[in-house]
Amino acid sequence: MSSDGSSTPSAAIEFVDVVALIGSFPALAGVTMRIERGEIVLLRGPNGAGKTTLLRLCAGLLPVERGTARVLELDLTIDRDSVRRRVGLIGHTNGSYPDLTVTENVRFWGRTIGATDDEVASAMERMKIDGRLADVPVSRLSAGQRRRTALASLIARRAQLWLLDEPHAGLDAEGRDELDAVLRAAAAAGATIVVASHELERAGSLATRQIEVVAGQTREVGGGS
Amino acid sequence: MNVSSTFRVARLIAAKDLRVEWRSRVVTNQVLPFAVLVMVLFAFALDSDAVLERVAPGLVWLATIFSVLFLVARTYAVETADGALDALRSAGVDPMGIFLGKTAALAAQLLVLEALLVSAAVILYRADPTPSGTVLLVTTALVATVGLASVGTLYGGLAAGVKGRETLLPLLLLPVVAPVLIGATRATESAFRTNGIAVSEGWPWLGLLAVFAAIFSVVGAVAFGSLIDE
Known part of the structure; x- marks a missing residue:
């Protein structure tokens, strides 16, 4: 049930004519888009088009200058802190502590929102970093294992919307396959995933829908493959 | 603001910071030896027991x-090694909790450092605090530590996202901590009875240290969120 009482399921992201500034530059110049819950959406477009800015806006890290922006039924113009707590953004870094073990990292992020040890263990199991990897310091993991640790941390802190900026970067073929599998499983379990990527073939096969970002505006380009 | 959530986050951050240091041993293997080395080099440079006794309090706090x-x-x-500060920010983790947690962890490390430096002063510079001087010294260390940890966390956060932060941090921090250097040195002179100064003359300097600690604790707790945000 949506917030207005209708039976239409609420969207994970609903933007109407949204403008966001970086300094005085309009990095997003009238974005209108809707992303449903449980979708995997690819944001594509050239460098500097505004993909990362759009992800950061969805994460509540940038103020909305103009327009209507709702994320997980929360108004981004007035409640960015609440949005941040429900959204997980992974950029070019993983947000981990290399000296701590996998378990300690996931537990740390889980406990920022009061997650239990069972939730932490479940998140690690879903990302297949339990067992022999659990007590390994993150500094000794491969790039793919680090990315899975970061995703397990998102699960542990109950992020409902995953915003991933170039998630395949730095991963080998096996790591990319593993990542795609866990993202599909996460979406099947109810997470909404938005991926910004230049790797159209790889990310396009993962996505259920694609949105092109050009010069700070968006347009639908059809479904994923 | 949810106070219990703030303190939960603060405990979490402090425990994490101390665990990271325990694992990496950077503080024990690099920072503590550096501090002792500074004390030893001062002893070589000044090369006079009388001078060393006189300047010991100032050297302890300079090394600190x-x-x-x-x-x-x-x-x-x-x-910043793997973008954790950005992740904390983007996860909406209570910034006041982050500030308090990082300040607490820094204060714990500083207290160990100060204990080592005072021990070095006693051994190398023949500082000799009386029991009442020891009480003054411990109180001075506690209050000065709160101030240094607060201002360090605040300015460290300010410099964290800036290019050239390694050189910017000393430029920002050293002028600001001058009151701590002055107040803590005067109080420690009394604790060590340097130049025959009575222990009782050191207590008023704690007022300066307490005001400094209070100001930067409050300002840091309130301003830290804006500081690490966009």
């Missing part, structure tokens, strides 16, 4: 303040 620069840089290097 130099070491604070390393500790603060280290605590933020941990956060």
Whole structure:
């Protein structure tokens, strides 16, 4: 049930004519888009088009200058802190502590929102970093294992919307396959995933829908493959 | 603001910071030896027992303040190595909790450092605090530590996202901690009875240290969120 009482399921992201500034530059110049819950959406477009800015806006890290922006039924113009707590953004870094073990990292992020040890263990199991990897310091993991640790941390802190900026970067073929599998499983379990990527073939096969970002505006380009 | 959530986050951050340091041993293997080395080099440079006894309190606090620069840089290097500070920010983790947690962890490390430096002063510079001087010394260390840890966490956060932060941090921090250097040195002179100064003359300097600690604790707790945000 949506917030207005209708039976239409609420969207994970609903933007109407949204403008966001970086300094005085309009990095997003009238974005209108809707992303449903449980979708995997690819944001594509050239460098500097505004993909990362759009992800950061969805994460509540940038103020909305103009327009209507709702994320997980929360108004981004007035409640960015609440949005941040429900959204997980992974950029070019993983947000981990290399000296701590996998378990300690996931537990740390889980406990920022009061997650239990069972939730932490479940998140690690879903990302297949339990067992022999659990007590390994993150500094000794491969790039793919680090990315899975970061995703397990998102699960542990109950992020409902995953915003991933170039998630395949730095991963080998096996790591990319593993990542795609866990993202599909996460979406099947109810997470909404938005991926910004230049790797159209790889990310396009993962996505259920694609949105092109050009010069700070968006347009639908059809479904994923 | 949810106070219990703030303190839960603060405990979590402090425990994490101390665990990271325990694992990496950067503080024990690098910062503490650096601080002792500074004390030893001062002893070589001054090469006079009378002079060393006279300047011991100032050298203890100078070495402390130099070491604070390393500790603060280290605590933020941990956060920026893999984008954890950005992740904390983007996860909406209570910034006041982050500030209090990082301040508490920094204060714990500083207290160990100060205990080592005072011990070095006793051994190398023949400082000899009486029991009442020891009470003054411990109180001075506690209050000065709160101030140094607060201001270090605040300015470290300010410098964390800036290019050239390694050189910017000393430029920002050293002028600001001058009141701590002055107040803590005067109080420690009394604790060590340097030049025959009575222990009782050191207590009023704690007022300066307490005001400094209070100001930067409050300002840091309130301003830290804006500081690490966009």
